[in-house]
Amino acid sequence: MIAIDLGHRFGHVGRIGPDGLPDVVTTGLDGTDGVLDPQRALPALLGSAPPGPDGRAVLGIPATGGGEDELRRAADGAGLVVDRVLPDPVAVALHYGAVAEGVDHAVLVCDQGATTLDLTLLAVSPDLTVHVVRTHSVRLGGDDWDAALAARLAGRLPDGADPRRAAEMLRRALGAADSVTEPVLDTAGAPHPVTLDRATFEEAVAPLRERALAAVAEQLADAEPAVDTVLLAGGLNAAPGRRAEIEALPLARDLTVRCYMPELAVVRGLLALHDFGVLRVVTGSPRSAARADFGHFRPDTAPPAAVTDPDTRTAPPAAVADPDPLTWPPEPDDPEPEPHPASTGAAPDAADAGHRNASPRGDGSPYGDGSARPDTSPAGNGSPAPHGEPGSAPGNTSEPGPSARQQPAAPPPESPPDTPPTTGPAATIPGPRQPPDLSQPSAPAAPPAAAPEPPPPPPHSAHPDGTGTPGEAPSLFAVPVGELQAVRRDDHLLVLWAWPEGALSARVRWRREDGSAGGGPKNGDVVCRRRVYEHDGGFDLAVGRGAVTLTVEALVPDLGGECEGASSLLVPAQPPxxxxxxxxxxxxxxxxxxxxxxxxxxxxxxxxxxxxxxxxxxxxxxxxxxxxxxxxxxxxxxxxxxxxxxxxxxxxxxxxxxxxxxxxxxxxxxxxxxxxxxxxxxxxx
Structure with a gap:
């Protein structure tokens, strides 16, 4: 197995060497951003460090999240079998040994790489659960350091030299030395020696260093829970004096600040993941853990608020066609109505008009008696189809949404209609203009013919995992899972098992053996999807502190020689x-x-x-x-x-x-x- 840390400018591939120690190969990604374009960066990285014969890999993902699907696709295209994708801050915590059984503390991971300074607050629980509470990113990385140093070296570089590239080369060569001299090529390719001393470098980057320390101090002041350890990662934190600068902050004087091989912290932490078979990563504060639905934790629910844009949760949904237009109450009659397009010679389709314009009671009003309450009589007598069946209506196989939106926008006729007006309550005062997705009342039409029965709803999957397409009900078989085990975490259980080949979901049933141990339901039946299981490192189940009997069965499309059945496990009650x-x-x-x-x-x-x-x-x-x-x-x-x-x-x-x-x-x-x-x-x- 290999571990891959794909950064913006560099990539690291690590593996356990013959001596049992991590062996890491670092490769520069010239002209390619490894985070934004993993499809191009990953093959170039594996060219210098090919994977093992099994092709298994553990991948790191930036603290800001996003891009996991693209990273997995790039790994699949490179022939890798992805065991797990782990956030970079969690990998840093594994590198420093901050995650261990029985450990309960909060750490701040300061990862300063090529483009940003990522400050991530982690809450580590004694049951090997890491909560990624929040991440604050500041545009303050190595590129900004190189730009400041290039501005200071202006006039000292030869003609035609790339200032940023020369500054980066000198900064890396300086390291912990007091002075360094490196050749810089001019336009003709001739080398020119350029010297950089420690004083010049510190003076050039001093404002950036102060901004970085201020960002760290701000996160320490606002951290909840309170931080007790600061972990350094990233190439810039490998510079001498970084640990002492953070320890000198007033809010960090009583904290533990650790800095050991920070430039390789992520890839070495990914290699250490094999020692944490039950490690679970959760986004959000420990206080916001999913405990509201006792015993009914659904793994594919909406993501937690910590990673959801509040605007997308509160914004109204996009406008769609109304599948049941007559469920809206009518607006007050217009005192100066305009002639309705239906009164002209260009009448809409008869079947469509019979569905949208005809009154169930034949009196010309949308609801027959002028009531604002819609008619809920069964479909087939001219009433709309039951709510919840979009796109299906009696006598009309087309969607009513586009017609409802286009009809009010039709221009009014410039001449009176050729046909004499009809009499009736709705003939003297036609219905008012309605907003989009609302039905348009008009003059009464002839009583509609008997409408056909509404089409039946599309068949659903035979199992609650939602697999299958409309019109096709796939047959899924329940087979036992392997290596079923459970790790107790207070009133929760982390359920683990080995997935059979071809299984994409599993059914988990549980029954509490001690009905008096706390409140909540005594049993439950939920579905776990394999991708969510692999992302979370297991299936979390809130079952209380008493003894529980678990039954897990994987759902497969083909038995393949196996027998149907399920795996069961009795989990004893939690000790006081x-x-x-x-x-x-x-x-x-x-x-x-x-x-x-x-x-x-x-x-x-x-x-x-x-x-x-x-x-x-x-x-x-x-x-x-x-x-x-x-x-x-x-x-x-x-x-x-x-x-x-x-x-x-x-x-x-x-x-x-x-x-x-x-x-x-x-x-x-x-x-x-x-x-x-x-x-x-x-x-x-």
Whole structure:
């Protein structure tokens, strides 16, 4: 398997070498933008780093999103089998080891490449779920650095030299050195030595550097949840001093800033993806997770608000033909009506007129008695077709929308009609002009003949996955899936399985074995589409905290020698979870720590030891710190906090306050999970 990071100016292809270490090949994309035109960039990139014999690949996608379909098509055209497409910020988090089981924190990924500075806030959950909360992009990349440096070098470059290309070459050659001299070619191709020192470079890019730091500070101030780690990625962040500049920001002085091979952070993170088989990526804040429809999570619903343009959600839909024009109430009669085009010799089609102009009761008004309420009698007596069957109406096989739009726009006749006017309520005052998509009342016509029955609705697919085309009902067979498993995430389950060949959707049914464990329905039946499953890294199901029986069956068009059936799995109930959070306050007698324990379900809390440890690293056992308090075993009621105050010793530097079971086997034997609300809150000073 290979990992591909396709950027605007450079591409990286990584694979695990024979020694077990990542091996990365970097290729410049001269004249091609890898993000905007992957169809051309990907073959050029694979020419210098061909894929393996299996052709499997993991692809990175920019933080701003978009272009995934085009990237997949380019990979298919290059002969690759795409295992997964992962956002670049998530890959950076994997590179730095910021995603691990039991880790709960928020990180800010600063990725500054050739064109933009992308600042992405990630919320990492203990169950290997990464929430991409938001991304803020600033047009502040390496191209802007090169333009500023080229302006400073104006007059020092030979005639005919490309200023941007020369500036980029000198900037990359400078690296961490104090000065560098590189040959720059003139129009005739003759080399001319040009020297660039550190002072000149820093002076040229100082305004851009200040803008970048201001953007980082703004994101740290507005981040929700609060950031505890900053991760650097991109070629510009490989410059010396970048980490120290961010650490010097007032809002980042207590944060951890990491910078290790930032130019290869994305591709190395993609290679590390094989260690996270159940990694799930969700767009939006953890607080906006899909929990409203308890037990009925639909994977192909509308995208979350965090990635949806609000204007497209609130804008009215585009004008379409009205399939049921008589359902609109009539407007007030025009006191000065104009002659209706239907009163001239050019009458519309008889069948069409019989459908749109004839009254069901023959009195000339749209609804017979002048009522604003439409006639809901069955189709076949001159009434419109039932609502919801667009394009079908009694006696008319054409769509009424275009005729309804064109008829009001017809010019009024310049001479009186040749035929004498008819008498009746609608003959003296013709109906008013109607807006588009509304029916046009006119003089009464002869009673319509019996209209034919409306055509039947198009047949639907036999299965709820929506496959098939109108007029054709494909036959799908239910077969078992392989390797069915479920990972519990509080009141949600991440369901995983191996798809049979040819299956594009699967039916997931579940039943709660403990009906008293929370509210919501006791069973459910939903459909998961394969593409959504592969994009999300599994199927998320809200089923509560009790025991659940899962049944999954894949839908295939051909059995292919397999037997129909389904796969089942019994998921045990979630053990009680006790969360604790320490806080420190200064008093006259010194610092006092308050540790609060809470549990959503009542449980018997085992004996605990509160350990205080010094240093930058969190302790992993009682032997790595000092036991400042022992909490005896006791009953912890549901929803009732238990508060303990601890006197902290006078120390300097960072310190931690962590709880461990008094008996090493107590937590395992009791089936109770004891965890902090957030790991970064354990650092009390």
């Amino acid at each position: 979870v006790v969360e604790y959070e320490p806080t420190v306050r200064r008093r006259l007698k010194g610092r006092v720590a308050t540790v609060t324990f809470t549990s959503e379900t009542g449980c018997d809390l085992p004996g605990l030891r509160i350990v205080h440890s010094l240093g930058r690293f969190r302790p992993t056992s009682t032997a790595e710190g000092t036991v400042v308090h022992e909490l005896p075993a006791q009953r912890l009621p549901a929803g009732t906090p238990l508060t303990v105050e601890v006197q902290l010793p006078a120390t300097r530097g960072p310190s931690w306050l962590v709880c461990f079971p008094a008996d090493a086997n107590a937590g395992t034997d009791s089936g109770i999970e004891i965890r902090p609300t957030a790991l970064h809150r354990l650092r009390v000073t």
